[in-house]
Amino acid sequence: MDRHGAAPVGAWPLKRCFLPVVFSSPLFLFVFLPVVFLAYFASGDRWRNAVLLVASLLFYTVSAGGYVLLLFFSIGANYALGRQMERCEDKRRRLVVLTAVAANMIPLFVFKYSGFAALSANSVLGHLGFTNAIPVPAWFLPAGISFFTFQGLAYVIDVYRKETPPCASLSEFALFKSFFPQLVAGPIVRYHNLSGELKSRRHSTILVQEGLVRFGFGLSKKILLADNLGRVADSVFGSPSASLDPSTAWVGIVCYTLQIFFDFSGYSDMAIGLGRVFGLSLPENFNQPYRSASITEFWRRWHMTLSGWFRDYVYFPLGGNRKGAMRTGANLLIVFFLCGLWHGASCTFVIWGFFHGLLLLIERTLKTAFGIQPRGLPGRVLTMVLVMIGWVFFRAHSPGTALEYLKHLGGVAAAQPGLFGPMHYLTANNVTYLVIGTLVALWPERRPATEEQSGIWPAIRPAAAVIVTLLAIVGQAPQSFNPFIYFQF
Amino acid sequence: MIKAKIYIVLFSLIGLIPLIQLASHVLPDDPLDEKRLPSPEPEWGRRRDLRTYLLGWQDWFNDRYPGRNFLIRLKTQIDYxxxxxSDRIYMGKDGWLFYRNVLDDSKPEIDAYSPAQIDALIGRYRMLNSWLKARGITLVIMDVQLKDEFYGDKLPSSAPRRPLHPTYFEIRRRLKEDVGAVYVDSTPILRRIMAKRPVFFKTDFHWNDPAAFEVARSIVDRLSQIAGRPSAGWKFKLExxxxxxxxxxxxxxxxxRPDPELGLFVKKTWADEGGAYEFAKEPFESIYRRNQPSEDYLPTTVLLGDSFSNGMLRCGFCEHFNSLYRIHMNHCSMEESLRSLPSGTQFLILEFIETAVGVYRVPVDFDDLSSVKPNGF
Known part of the structure; x- marks a missing residue:
């Protein structure tokens, strides 16, 4: 994981990955975005998609270099197979959709999971006396591959199910697949979300203003909150386990809990905001997940486009909750196993996924068998603690270190007096970010639909966005201030 | 609608900060002292791949965009x-500054040394001492402790809590007792004078020049005793x-708006007479030679040091030697330094500071050096 907050924390957990050009980099903010903005609005309607497509492909080329060919392949294969399905009778449609699923899944498996699969297989074979029987491939993980693969899968399956007609225009489809605001960090967009707007869309100064406000808040979430809190979390999780006292361990996990939310939801806000500026409506991805009173509710509010994807393309096809309690439980565990794996090819993510699947299963059982359902403040607190326990597995490098960390959280591990107590981390700035972050995460949010009704917030929101954007611009500046460290001596 | 248009224009201005700065220079643009060259313009012919090449342009831009210096200073000023x-500096009481990475990383790394690692480190010093002794050269270890050891009471509460008896103290004890070299401990010298005046700069890593003066005086007096040249002792008065x-x-x-410091320096009360400097004669950073060597000055000496030695050089240290060769330990390996010892060297002064312990961990192949005679021996 990039220590400088270059990437959304949930998206690229592997070390050997390409970190994309980030929305908070000076080149993006001061060159790419103004140029695209000017080119877009200076163009006539018929050239606007072309401007966005060229910008998106350039953006991805800088992020992934030669792996842009993989994106081209994904665009070409999904477009062609989608069109092919339209022309086939039902029997052949099935073959075509299976081909399309394979065309999406094979690159994902090769680049993201082949190394993990080989290591896991070697681990099993090792017990049978075969050491390093399978060579471990060392591919780099192209940025955003999980996102554009899932978008491609959703498209071909929707076309197969005749829920959406195939896209007739290659350039429109290419823009749908590569639209730079959501290409590397989501939200995961379904074709029918955008198909109408890709053909023709309206622009208005109000929409552009609203998009900029959203982008500004997202940028400040990422730079002012996620990056600063992330430094604390990195430092705590990076310190020797033996010297971790319970209070420091709690500081670390609270900071990480806020970091992952603000990092990921900040990126989503920026993507949705930029989408709005360019007249494309991207779906919401987060809805104050830390206000959830149960894990079930948490998954309705966290990374909503991903949970929706798994619901529609895995859970329902497996039978959902319509085939008895046992099957429902198994389906949930399968979905969350895959959900964990989607986040990264590592045991820790699989455990994190299973952990959430198990919690959902327990909640469902308590509700159906005993009528017990977590709610209110106790439900929120319990949910928050359980989510934080899950994040320990998500953040840790191995299951062993996660368990060790959990012991420190519970105060059951022997801790030697360490160099860095909680005061090392609870400096005035970090406390400020923690307080603001907690308030922003937990304070009841007004959705745009109700904003016009009353209250002072809708009136000051645009001005607040300018202020926090300025602070974020100032906050990102030291990213490039790297005095040669030797010269300090 | 008009309001929205005005808003969009205002918001867009944020993204145009570099362009506005380029055109108007409205923001203060004091350059930053980064001690490094900005990222170069990537060369198409030398690219490793397309992505590296394009990211090269990103680095190039990030180091140069107009307004960058102002934004960095503004962010630092807000935090301050x-x-x-500051994310690089611990801000102590009364304006005392301490490097974060020294306290957070370097010192804990040394304190984590195992007994075996300490034995290995001390063993290298013993070998170095033997190698030099066999060639008639006396090893002088100048031990320098860092600012936080003297001004620990100025550290902020967020600074790491060092163990009461850190491993580094054991390394120092072993250096003094187990190596067999001449050991100059600067700590008691500085502690003696710090009751009267500060011995470190508040805004710098190093001891101040009057403190360096006292350590330099101590070394010169000690060497004059060892060399049997009583008249070669310290000659200058401290002002x-x-x-x-x-x-x-x-x-x-x-x-x-930096807070300036009223730093203590040594007033030069001596004249540059009787000797001359040469600079950048590889591997030596500087060479001082007296025009007419005499018994009133110390014999040929090599100072293998880091930046703490600079303070001593500013205080007239060189002028107490017939010739003094300065090697910067970070620019020249120990092995190369030993191969380059000039003819007639009698002392090798080695500056030992905590943050440079890693430098001494680099193994020296003394077997390979066994046949080496320093230049002209």
Whole structure:
């Protein structure tokens, strides 16, 4: 994981990955975005998609270099197979959709999971006396591959199910697949979300203003909150386990809990905001997940486009909750196993996924068998603690270190007096970010639909966005201030 | 609608900060002292791949965009003024600054040394001492402790809590007792004078020049005894002057309005007579030679040191030697330094500071050096 907050924390957990050009980099903010903005609005309607497509492909080329060919392949294969399905009778449609699923899944498996699969297989074979029987491939993980693969899968399956007609225009489809605001960090967009707007869309100064406000808040979430809190979390999780006292361990996990939310939801806000500026409506991805009173509710509010994807393309096809309690439980565990794996090819993510699947299963059982359902403040607190326990597995490098960390959280591990107590981390700035972050995460949010009704917030929101954007611009500046460290001596 | 248009224009101005700065220079643009060259323009012919090449342009731009210096200073100033915080510097009481990475990383790394690692380190010093002794050269270890050891009471509460008896103290004890070299402990010298005046700069990593003066005096007097040249002792009188300025630690925390420090310096009361300097004669950073060597000065000496030695050189240290060769330990390996010892060398002064322990961990192949005679021996 990039220590400088270059990437959304949930998206690229592997070390050997390409970190994309980030929305908070000076080149993006001061060159790419103004140029695209000017080119877009200076163009006539018929050239606007072309401007966005060229910008998106350039953006991805800088992020992934030669792996842009993989994106081209994904665009070409999904477009062609989608069109092919339209022309086939039902029997052949099935073959075509299976081909399309394979065309999406094979690159994902090769680049993201082949190394993990080989290591896991070697681990099993090792017990049978075969050491390093399978060579471990060392591919780099192209940025955003999980996102554009899932978008491609959703498209071909929707076309197969005749829920959406195939896209007739290659350039429109290419823009749908590569639209730079959501290409590397989501939200995961379904074709029918955008198909109408890709053909023709309206622009208005109000929409552009609203998009900029959203982008500004997202940028400040990422730079002012996620990056600063992330430094604390990195430092705590990076310190020797033996010297971790319970209070420091709690500081670390609270900071990480806020970091992952603000990092990921900040990126989503920026993507949705930029989408709005360019007249494309991207779906919401987060809805104050830390206000959830149960894990079930948490998954309705966290990374909503991903949970929706798994619901529609895995859970329902497996039978959902319509085939008895046992099957429902198994389906949930399968979905969350895959959900964990989607986040990264590592045991820790699989455990994190299973952990959430198990919690959902327990909640469902308590509700159906005993009528017990977590709610209110106790439900929120319990949910928050359980989510934080899950994040320990998500953040840790191995299951062993996660368990060790959990012991420190519970105060059951022997801790030697360490160099860095909680005061090392609870400096005035970090406390400020923690307080603001907690308030922003937990304070009841007004959705745009109700904003016009009353209250002072809708009136000051645009001005607040300018202020926090300025602070974020100032906050990102030291990213490039790297005095040669030797010269300090 | 008009309001929205005005808003969009205002918001867009944020993204055009570099362009506005380029055209108007409206923001203050004091350059930053980064001690490095900005990222070069990527060359198409030397690219490793397309992505590296394109990211090269990103690095190039990030190091140069107009307004960058102002934004960095503004961010640092906000952290400093609002929170009393810097991500590179610990801000201690009364304006004392300390490097974060020294306290957070370097020192804990040394304190984590195992007994076996300490044995290995001391063993290398023993070998070095034997190698030099066999060639008639006396090893002088100048031990320098860092600012936080003297001004621990100035550290902020967020600084790491060092163990009461850190491993580093054991390394120092072993250096003094187990190596067989001449050991000059600067700590008691500095502690003696710190009751009267500060011995470190507040905004710099290093001891101040009057403190360096006292250590230099101590070394010269000690060497004159060992060399049997009583008239070669310290010759200059200490006169202190003050100057307003900022040290290197302040440069790591670039502010819009830096708080200057009234630093203590040594007033030069001696004349540059009887000798001459040469600079950058590889591997030597500087060479001082007296025009007419005499018994009133110390014999040929090599000073293998880091930046703490600079303070001593500013205080007239060189002028007490018939010839003094300065090697910077970070620019020249120990092996190369030993191969380059000039003819007639009688002392090798080695500056030992905690943050440079890693330098001494680099193994020297003394077997390979066994046949080496320093130049002209």
């Amino acid at each position: 003024s609002l929170f009393g915080f 202190i002057e003050t100057r307003v300025g900022w040290g290197g630690q302040a440069a790591f925390m670039p502010l819009l």
